[in-house]
Amino acid sequence: MKVCKFGGSSVADASQIKKVKAILDKDQDRSIVVVSAPGKRFSGDEKVTDMLLLCAEIVNKGNSSKDKFGDVKNRFRDIAEGLGLGRDALEEELDVVLKNIESGAGKDYAASRGEHLNAILISKYFGWNYIETEKCIVIGENNKIEEESYSNLAALINKNEKYVIPGFYGRSPSGEVRCFSRGGSDITGAIAARAVMADVYENWTDVSGVYSSDPRFVKSAHVIPSISYKMVRELSEVGASVFHEEAIAPVVEVNIPINIRNTNSPEDDGTIIGKEPEKKGVIGVSAKGGLSKIYVRKLMFFKESGVRHKVLSLMHLYGIKPCYTLYGCDSISWYFETKQIENIDTEEMCSRLKEEFNLDDIELKKGFAVVGLVGNGIEETMEYVDALDELRRNGIQPSSVSLGGSYTTFVIGVPEERKLDAVNCISERLFISK
Numbered sequence: 001m002k003v004c005k006f007g008g009s010s011v012a013d014a015s016q017i018k019k020v021k022a023i024l025d026k027d028q029d030r031s032i033v034v035v036s037a038p039g040k041r042f043s044g045d046e047k048v049t050d051m052l053l054l055c056a057e058i059v060n061k062g063n064s065s066k067d068k069f070g071d072v073k074n075r076f077r078d079i080a081e082g083l084g085l086g087r088d089a090l091e092e093e094l095d096v097v098l099k100n101i102e103s104g105a106g107k108d109y110a111a112s113r114g115e116h117l118n119a120i121l122i123s124k125y126f127g128w129n130y131i132e133t134e135k136c137i138v139i140g141e142n143n144k145i146e147e148e149s150y151s152n153l154a155a156l157i158n159k160n161e162k163y164v165i166p167g168f169y170g171r172s173p174s175g176e177v178r179c180f181s182r183g184g185s186d187i188t189g190a191i192a193a194r195a196v197m198a199d200v201y202e203n204w205t206d207v208s209g210v211y212s213s214d215p216r217f218v219k220s221a222h223v224i225p226s227i228s229y230k231m232v233r234e235l236s237e238v239g240a241s242v243f244h245e246e247a248i249a250p251v252v253e254v255n256i257p258i259n260i261r262n263t264n265s266p267e268d269d270g271t272i273i274g275k276e277p278e279k280k281g282v283i284g285v286s287a288k289g290g291l292s293k294i295y296v297r298k299l300m301f302f303k304e305s306g307v308r309h310k311v312l313s314l315m316h317l318y319g320i321k322p323c324y325t326l327y328g329c330d331s332i333s334w335y336f337e338t339k340q341i342e343n344i345d346t347e348e349m350c351s352r353l354k355e356e357f358n359l360d361d362i363e364l365k366k367g368f369a370v371v372g373l374v375g376n377g378i379e380e381t382m383e384y385v386d387a388l389d390e391l392r393r394n395g396i397q398p399s400s401v402s403l404g405g406s407y408t409t410f411v412i413g414v415p416e417e418r419k420l421d422a423v424n425c426i427s428e429r430l431f432i433s434k
């Protein structure tokens with residue numbers, strides 16, 4: 001049995017949904033489908049989820065969302081018509097949703113209705129069963145998937161039947177509609193795959209898999225045929241975004257492979273996320289910008305126990321949550337997202353840190369990016385030497401280098417404005433000129 005999740009662009013209009021049907025018709029094992037709300041049909045288009053969130057906001061300010069909801073209605077009417085179901089196939093459901101939003105059902109309720117309505121419509125078009133996730137998926141605080149979700153969902157599924165399931169939402173433990181974070185239909189797909197112990201979780205999107213680098217900016221980018229769960233996590237940590245990272249846990253725990261596929265190019269094999277690839281070496285190069293670095297130094301810094309923790313705790317009070325740490329003999333540098341210090345007086349913070357810990361030196365600098373080289377056994381292949389050589393040849397000076405704690409990612413700090421140059425030249429050296 002295969003569980004297939006189709007993202008927003010794959011179900012954005014009737015012609016896309018027809019492609020989904022053709023994909024399902026090709027393989028009878030594809031019997032459970034999780035769908036997103038209609039996404040963007042073209043660049044600059046509005047996602048239905050965003051339209052619905054706006055409706056909730058309008059109502060929250062004491063106004064009527066009827067006009068804005070008219071746009072939502074028209075999106076669904078166009079889809080229904082394009083699928084040959086008739087323009088008013090969803091009219092009753094749309095009226096219920098509008099009524100509830102107008103009476104203040106709230107943000108999560110509104111946001112979830114894109115998936116809800118789309119799944120109903122698609123189930124009508126396929127002639128498949130519809131499963132209401134409010135009945136079975138329980139979402140705790142901070143996106144936590146409550147254990148009962150798997151058995152609740154499994155109990156609603158008969159292995160000889162076919163189902164359409166709305167992604168992105170379930171209910172809170174106390175029973176109100178609750179959404180996952182944005183892009184959360186990936187998580188619903190993973191829950192469904194685990195609930196039925198699927199052979200594979202197919203995640204259909206608008207790219208042909210996980211790329212070695214961002215194909216929009218890197219000429220030498222190519223699809224990675226197979227990658228481990230761990231590496232996908234590490235790649236997303238250094239800026240790559242293909243798959244909702246919280247959707248990995250439900251399937252990794254039971255070893256269900258994820259196959260990333262392209263709805264617009266279904267003949268491509270895509271990427272299999274699962275086991276560790278046998279071949280050693282770097283398979284992905286990605287970069288994340290928008291970082292700042294804080295450097296603190298004090299003679300005999302680490303002699304005093306718990307001092308690092310105390311400095312971090314004070315920085316936390318100012319909203320700083322570091323993403324990379326580098327240790328020196330008497331110093332530490334932390335990278336963190338610059339947006340965390342947008343609204344704080346950094347001079348005041350640095351003086352306070354300096355005073356409270358009697359530091360010899362403290363320095364805060366903006367304008368960094370980190371480039372991550374992700375792969376298996378990279379401590380052995382030492383391709384990071386080639387990467388550093390390439391940076392030197394291109395006049396890009398690293399601000400830090402680290403093999404990290406996992407031996408899966410080699411992280412290089414670079415100036416933000418050279419981020420893309422760095423990824424491009426490293427990718428070219430490691431993947432093309434080898």
Ligand code: ASP
Pocket residue numbers: 007008036037047049050114167168181182183184185186
């Ligand atoms: N529709 C939701 C969003 O736009 C969830 C999803 O597509 O996965 O974030």
